[in-house]
Amino acid sequence: MNLTLKIWRQAGPKATGEMVTYPVSGISEDMSFLEMLDVLNEQLNARGEEPIAFDSDCREGICGMCGLMISGKAHGPEVTTTCQLHMRSFSDGDEITIEPWRADAFPVIKDLVVDRSSFDRIIQAGGFISANTGSAPEAHSVPVPKPKADRSFMAAACIGCGACVAACPNASGMLFLGAKITHLGELPQGQPERDARVVNMLTQHDDEGFGGCTNIGECSSACPKEIPLDVINQLNKDLRHALAHGE
């Protein structure tokens, strides 16, 4: 198929960017979206134009490295990651705009690449269970009811891609944060630090410049791992408890 791509080009963090139009042809529907960009980059390279910078690594939908705004939708029209989006979701003649995630907490580094280290700093603030190596009790000493284990796993499936933030009109990171709160809060091992965790992580979230949640739900619909909105309810609940406990 033949497509017209309008792609954000920005030479560096401080440079001003612009949308540039690139026609591409001979795209097969079996290609992934990023393979389509690979094809374009090979053509640019051959013409002596610098290839478009974009992030990807696993290309299996699990590392969370990829992420593009595709015609206004985070990760494009399907519920999946950009790397797992295939060209069969598009039609011959389509015009597709491709932009980086837009959020104050995710500054652009170059072209389609952004800096998401703010997510790491939120985890540093408390997204862990303190268990030094070697100090662990026998794994079967604490059974975990299956429904709790399953819900914990569901929330732990977050890949830290940032699509939730990009999709949110407030650029809020609450879905990401709620997922971590739920992952650790459902487990018996996560209880001792539960109150402090939610307060510290939320403080960091706000300090990084992420917006607040106004219950719009765009985050969850954009999430490739289908993290449900109720993790944000969990976050709010945990926060109320923590404040009541004097955190």
Added chain:
Amino acid sequence: MTDLHSDTIAPEAPEAPATDSPEAPAPDTLVHGLYREGEPIVDTKAPRGPIAERWNTRKFEAALVNPANRRKLTVIIVGTGLAGGAAAATLGEAGYNVKSFCYQDSPRRAHSIAAQGGINAAKNYKEDGDSTFRLFYDTVKGGDYRSRESNVYRLAEVSANIIDQCVAQGVPFAREYGGLLDNRSFGGVQVSRTFYARGQTGQQLLIGAYQALERQVAAGTVEMFARHEMLEVVIVDGKARGIIARDLVTGEIETHLADAVVLASGGYGNVFFLSTNAMGSNVTATWRAHRKGAHFANPCYTQIHPTCIPVAGEHQSKLTLMSESLRNDGRIWVPKNAADCEKDPRQIPEEDRDYYLERIYPSFGNLVPRDIASRQAKNVCDEGRGVGPKVGDFRRGVYLDFTDALKRMSAEAVAEKYGNLLDMYQRITGENPYEVPMRIYPAVHYTMGGLWVDYDLQSTIPGLFVTGEANFSDHGANRLGASALMQGLADGYFVLPNTIRDYLAKGPFPKLEESHEAVVEARASVDARVQKLLSINGDRSVDSFHKELGNIMWEYCGMERSEEGLLKAIDLIRGLRDEFWRNVKVLGAADTLNQSLEKAGRVADFLELGELMCIDALHRRESCGGHFRAESQTEDGEALRHDDEYAYVAAWEWGGQDGAPTLHKEDLVYEFVEMKQRSYK
């Protein structure tokens, strides 16, 4: 085949100490005109005595570092996968000063994240006869008797602690209704010892290690350098004392100095271009160390995984694994008659299907080890019975059929166990596996070879340690499913922290200035190489070289290798490498994010590694594990080992820019397991 001087390479760091750069040898001393034999390796530092006591002995004998001194000791860890992330967290907790590096934007994205199926541990929760010894035995056998007994026993021994540690960190493993951990059987073993988290085990284990790592970042013991690529190791007075890294955002070339360096940089499967590795997976970290004197062991041992989604076309950028746990419930077949290969598989009656693994290996059936499942898939496709669309003029695919499982278990039960894998398949191929049998084909997946390390995981360069897939140590010629995650975490949480202290106890080492001659030289060599790559400005893209190299490797150093093919491959690789340094086109600048430049550096190293892999494959004239030599097979086409000649680790010493590599043999002695030809019939 004789011209060893045909490669023109960019300006390089000076050769490592004198012993590493022999004078150009007289051609007649070279075997095959390619390599020389050197001194054998006699001591791996493993303690003697009963195998179950060795690790305790070593832990006891390894010197301790006073807690007050740890803060003064700096350890660089390259890699934040299971092997590196776990080590960084653990050494940070212990109070060392850790600098951690990864090329991704966050340590959480290391390729360990992609592991699907599970992690082994000898917990014997199922009371099905498992034990430390049985896990040890299975791993040695699975590795086709080409691994070290002491190392493998230790791996089995600490496996149970890994599960305890991960559960304590909040890793949400699959559980049974009673709340206890669930297990499954996996990849060629007959006990259920594999712990899993749906099809996302690697992700969950890595998130556990990542969170422990970030906790130490917050505590100030670990300093994190994401989007940094290590491009050289700094060696001073024969010891590893630091690295040169490029900040991938600013392009700045940085010097980082330390008391010891750990490489946990993963595997080199991307030498084949198409593999199940991540786009950025590379050999650069270990190859640069190899060029500075670290021996590279068994580079030809690669694992080709049987259950991957077949190549769809020329544009393919990577291959996707379907966890082999699918082989527990799916049945593998091709049509009996080539004429049926184009038909809708659902129209092919039972009697016209060849469930070839069940037929050839009645006792293991679809659960035979990976190397066997892969080679048989290749065989049936070579016979013209492959299925799926033609790529080129060949069909490369076999069916993996869930029809029987869906009848036996219900669609919900299948979805509960394999849902995310089946969804992924559908997303990539556009076909619904609940209705149409899936198509699979083997793909490069794992590299058993890696830098040579002793029992302490120390390479031949003092102070340079290597963990996880980057070393060669535990899997012999073939790795069993669910044992790489085990090894990564065993190395990272339990082994390295106990062995590196023996080395660090000798420190802190003399303070180094960045102006030290060796540091300046290392840095200058990196600068020069970057400039060289940017200045060639030829006609061909980096990817085009990488693809061509990958084709050569897959064709001649893939599932089946022969002397004739390997010799040809070596010639082709040399020609390609030569062209690369004359004709590659890398645009953009050095002082910004430049992904073409990153790729170019990696491909340049793959072009050297590929040759060594072929030399190693050529010299090993036996079939063992993932290494199948056409010249060494039984009458019915099964792999034939030659224990009398080849029961050793092949540790290769860099031969200098124009020299031939030197082979050092480490004999493998089996005291506790009897060597047998593997049979899964």
